[in-house]
Amino acid sequence: MEKKSSAIVTPLLSILSALLFSAFIIALTGRDPVMIFGKMTAATFASPYGSGQVIFRMTTLILAGLAVALPFQARLFNVGGEGQLQMGAFAAAVTGAMLSPDLPAPLSVPLTLFAAMAAGALWALLAGVLKMRYAVNEVISTIMLNFIAQAITGYLLTYHFALPSTVRTAPVIASATLPTLSALFGWFKSSPANISILISLGAALLLQVMLYHSRAGYELRASGLQPDAARYGGINQERHTLGAMAGGGALAGLGAANLVLGYRHCYEASMTGGIGFTGIAVALLARARPLRAILAALFFGFLEYGGLSVNAYVPKDIFMIIEAATIIIFIAYGAGAKP
Amino acid sequence: MSTKHPARGATAVRLSAITKKFGSFEANSNISLDIMGGSIHALVGENGAGKSTLTKIIYGIYRPTEGDLEIRGKRVRFDSPRDAIRLGIGMVHQHFMLIPELSVAENIMLGHEERPLFGRLNMSQINERIRRDAEAYGLGIEPEATVGNLSVGLQQRVEILKLLFRDTSIMLFDEPTALLTPQETEEFFSTLRKLSRKGKTILLITHKLDEVLAIADTISVMRKGALTGTMAAATVTKPELARMMVGRSVLLRVNNPPANPGEIVLDLRNLSYRTPGNEESVRNLSLNIRAGEIYGIAGVEGNGQSELLQALWGLSAAGTIIRGEALLQGEPMRGKSPREIAAMGVSFVPEDRLRHAVIREFPLTENLIFGRHHESAFHRRIGFDGAALGNFAGRVIADYDIKCDNPATQPLSSLSGGNQQKLVTARELTRPAIKLLILAQPTRGVDIGSIETIHRKIIEARLEGMAILLVSSELDEIVALSTRIGCIYRGEIRHEFSRDETEQKRLSEQDFLKEIGLHIT
Numbered sequence: 001m002e003k004k005s006s007a008i009v010t011p012l013l014s015i016l017s018a019l020l021f022s023a024f025i026i027a028l029t030g031r032d033p034v035m036i037f038g039k040m041t042a043a044t045f046a047s048p049y050g051s052g053q054v055i056f057r058m059t060t061l062i063l064a065g066l067a068v069a070l071p072f073q074a075r076l077f078n079v080g081g082e083g084q085l086q087m088g089a090f091a092a093a094v095t096g097a098m099l100s101p102d103l104p105a106p107l108s109v110p111l112t113l114f115a116a117m118a119a120g121a122l123w124a125l126l127a128g129v130l131k132m133r134y135a136v137n138e139v140i141s142t143i144m145l146n147f148i149a150q151a152i153t154g155y156l157l158t159y160h161f162a163l164p165s166t167v168r169t170a171p172v173i174a175s176a177t178l179p180t181l182s183a184l185f186g187w188f189k190s191s192p193a194n195i196s197i198l199i200s201l202g203a204a205l206l207l208q209v210m211l212y213h214s215r216a217g218y219e220l221r222a223s224g225l226q227p228d229a230a231r232y233g234g235i236n237q238e239r240h241t242l243g244a245m246a247g248g249g250a251l252a253g254l255g256a257a258n259l260v261l262g263y264r265h266c267y268e269a270s271m272t273g274g275i276g277f278t279g280i281a282v283a284l285l286a287r288a289r290p291l292r293a294i295l296a297a298l299f300f301g302f303l304e305y306g307g308l309s310v311n312a313y314v315p316k317d318i319f320m321i322i323e324a325a326t327i328i329i330f331i332a333y334g335a336g337a338k339p
Numbered sequence: 340m341s342t343k344h345p346a347r348g349a350t351a352v353r354l355s356a357i358t359k360k361f362g363s364f365e366a367n368s369n370i371s372l373d374i375m376g377g378s379i380h381a382l383v384g385e386n387g388a389g390k391s392t393l394t395k396i397i398y399g400i401y402r403p404t405e406g407d408l409e410i411r412g413k414r415v416r417f418d419s420p421r422d423a424i425r426l427g428i429g430m431v432h433q434h435f436m437l438i439p440e441l442s443v444a445e446n447i448m449l450g451h452e453e454r455p456l457f458g459r460l461n462m463s464q465i466n467e468r469i470r471r472d473a474e475a476y477g478l479g480i481e482p483e484a485t486v487g488n489l490s491v492g493l494q495q496r497v498e499i500l501k502l503l504f505r506d507t508s509i510m511l512f513d514e515p516t517a518l519l520t521p522q523e524t525e526e527f528f529s530t531l532r533k534l535s536r537k538g539k540t541i542l543l544i545t546h547k548l549d550e551v552l553a554i555a556d557t558i559s560v561m562r563k564g565a566l567t568g569t570m571a572a573a574t575v576t577k578p579e580l581a582r583m584m585v586g587r588s589v590l591l592r593v594n595n596p597p598a599n600p601g602e603i604v605l606d607l608r609n610l611s612y613r614t615p616g617n618e619e620s621v622r623n624l625s626l627n628i629r630a631g632e633i634y635g636i637a638g639v640e641g642n643g644q645s646e647l648l649q650a651l652w653g654l655s656a657a658g659t660i661i662r663g664e665a666l667l668q669g670e671p672m673r674g675k676s677p678r679e680i681a682a683m684g685v686s687f688v689p690e691d692r693l694r695h696a697v698i699r700e701f702p703l704t705e706n707l708i709f710g711r712h713h714e715s716a717f718h719r720r721i722g723f724d725g726a727a728l729g730n731f732a733g734r735v736i737a738d739y740d741i742k743c744d745n746p747a748t749q750p751l752s753s754l755s756g757g758n759q760q761k762l763v764t765a766r767e768l769t770r771p772a773i774k775l776l777i778l779a780q781p782t783r784g785v786d787i788g789s790i791e792t793i794h795r796k797i798i799e800a801r802l803e804g805m806a807i808l809l810v811s812s813e814l815d816e817i818v819a820l821s822t823r824i825g826c827i828y829r830g831e832i833r834h835e836f837s838r839d840e841t842e843q844k845r846l847s848e849q850d851f852l853k854e855i856g857l858h859i860t
Contacts, residue, residue: 214721215712218705222698231654232687232695233710234678 014330022322043309052191058301059258062200064279067252069288074244075224080142081252082276083149084120088253090153091119092260093267096172108176120253121246128245167269178262194262207290281327351376351540357406366392368564381543381551384561390544398430399423429507431498433514439487447501472503476533492523509540528554548577578856593794598822601630604806608664612646615658620646622830633807635821638859643830644810653677684774686767696763703746704732735765757789776807826858834858
């Protein structure tokens with residue numbers, strides 16, 4: 001049983017340990033870690049633009065984290081967030097570009113997002129069906145589905161949807177785009193942070209309520225914690241396996257709101273850039289709790305953009321080391337706490 | 340080699356006041372036992388009696404919390420099985436530790452190659468040695484055969500040869516006949532006799548009494564972590580052993596007023612249950628239970644009780660063939676899901692509480708509605724009605740005397756076993772409109788105080804008119820609560836005591852227990 005204190009202390013302790021570890025590595029490259037961390041802070045939270053960049057990254061990371069967290073609660077490990085996000089982003093871009101330009105935003109935005117979620121959900125559902133019908137482990141199938149998604153979107157883009165001599169699709173109609181916070185309120189000057197952050201926060205809140213305050217969440221968590229007992233308790237676990245996978249895929253697909261509707265306004269080759277994988281780290285650090293995923297996404301968003309901002313001094317790869325080290329240390333601490 | 344073999348008649352293993360605790364649970368309490376060199380010593384007891392724990396202590400997997408272990412007169416302290424193996428102790432686990440893809444010889448020498456890591460193995464020499472051992476003990480086997488292609492009986496021979504290869508003198512067998520055919524069992528016994536004749540000390544763990552009486556020199560009985568007795572096999576009978584295994588010395592003082600049964604609620608007609616492994620665990624079982632009576636099923640574990648319960652709750656393993664009929668007030672129960680069966684008015688307390696009846700991590704209130712969460716009285720919008728849950732929890736916690744601090748937040752795992760079981764009982768006995776109540780081991784691992792509460796509630800439920808099926812390995816519980824008693828043996832009701840018989844014989848409990856003992860062995 002998780003103690004209240006360790007729920008907060010363990011993540012903080014692992015973040016701290018990982019930072020110390022990376023300070024050591026930065027020192028090895030001949031740079032002063034204090035200076036580097038100082039510059040990182042200056043380039044992120046100390047500036048409106050930097051803060052906006054962190055928020056922009058956090059927006060997709062929250063959803064990518066939830067995409068892992070929801071199936072995790074049903075004892076399913078969805079490693080396919082990346083593929084589901086790709087499928088979602090592609091579906092959103094293509095749908096958004098096909099809509100009539102006269103369609104008003106209250107219709108075009110939901111339609112586009114529905115296409116994104118449906119594409120992500122179906123892609124994840126494949127893994128769910130494979131598990132139930134043919135007992136294919138979902139870790140393996142979702143990894144493989146990542147490759148397939150990569151190939152399918154690549155093929156469709158290159159041969160059918162890319163604008164001539166580019167690697168991107170046609171832009172979505174204007175009404176389907178989501179405005180930046182900078183354009184709306186003048187916040188986070190000229191950063192890509194857009195109002196889809198509200199979608200992400202809303203999704204986290206909604207998932208928290210669904211998991212911990214609804215009957216569906218009660219059944220889903222019971223199936224994850226003690227599958228045998230769930231069977232005795234008359235819970236239809238197959239429904240929850242499929243539901244959790246589809247829900248996770250839909251959440252990953254929803255990431256298109258930020259990347260496509262809020263930022264690029266089209267689908268572009270390699271635009272997801274591994275965010276789906278960082279989502280696994282977010283979910284692990286949050287212990288699959290939706291609200292904690294917001295904080296975890298903030299931390300990883302900071303590392304991603306902060307790392308980029310000091311790229312001139314230390315290689316960005318160092319920050320990938322921090323991300324991975326945090327997770328490994330966190331899991332090790334968690335395991336060490338068990339009797 | 341000779342130093343490893345104790346003289347026949349000398350003590351090979353001596354346990355002195357061994358206690359093993361897991362948290363607050365005592366798996367072994369204060370066990371003192373001598374196992375004589377060259378003898379076949381059987382350790383019998385029900386599942387969970389602590390036999391395996393004790394064996395694992397001898398084999399160095401567990402370290403005792405208290406007490407001493409002596410091997411051949413020398414005090415030892417094992418940190419791992421490696422220490423035990425070095426002293427010539429070997430174990431054959433119930434589930435064999437073999438690698439199916441490797442050959443017999445490769446399996447036997449694994450971890451004992453007697454060669455440097457990259458040294459060349461002299462297979463012909465090893466094969467020769469295995470053949471010699473096999474011949475000496477009548478264990479015909481081909482060293483180059485692939486283990487995965489061998490029958491269970493032959494795989495067991497590989498395990499025994501493994502012990503011989505390591506020059507083991509004290510051999511521990513955990514439920515060695517569980518997976519063997521009768522023919523294989525016979526052969527295995529003759530091997531055991533040869534081993535014993537050549538001075539090997541054998542500790543046999545089992546709950547099959549026929550076999551124990553056929554093969555063992557000495558028998559020790561364990562119950563609830565304690566040793567209830569050690570005796571020469573020649574001086575004891577099967578019913579006596581059965582009673583030592585399943586009886587309980589606690590005085591049960593539940594007031595059981597005469598029953599006045601109504602109409603038939605549950606009617607089982609020629610129920611048979613064949614597992615995917617083609618084992619018939621329930622055979623032509625027929626019984627009926629009327630409203631307002633408790634039908635107790637007495638028997639040693641593993642005689643079809645679990646399969647019967649699974650079949651009644653709609654949870655039989657895939658590929659199981661069930662024949663016969665199970666009718667609840669004339670309506671068939673077969674082919675329905677647990678949820679549908681519950682909706683018919685059936686309530687069920689499963690035998691394995693932690694695996695099947697609760698979610699340890701969930702708070703008490705959420706466990707109090709687990710399996711009943713479909714009931715609309717607990718619902719509010721998409722979630723649960725906190726006030727209704729709180730009221731319900733408050734009522735049953737007081738009524739069943741469940742000791743807890745904060746039911747809404749406290750996880751179930753923080754309760755003692757007795758309080759957990761009271762919670763499950765409370766949940767299942769307060770379902771609305773129960774027609775049939777199925778209780779499996781309702782007081783297993785429960786303290787005396789909780790047993791009294793649970794027994795009182797069961798009698799109350801009977802007086803309210805529920806039909807109750809009680810399955811318990813505690814004979815005195817069956818005797819104290821039942822209106823009628825069916826004795827189950829190898830999947831059949833072998834004998835049934837009528838209501839009059841039961842009420843009358845209950846008055847002289849010891850004789851009744853003895854009589855039941857005869858019918859379940």
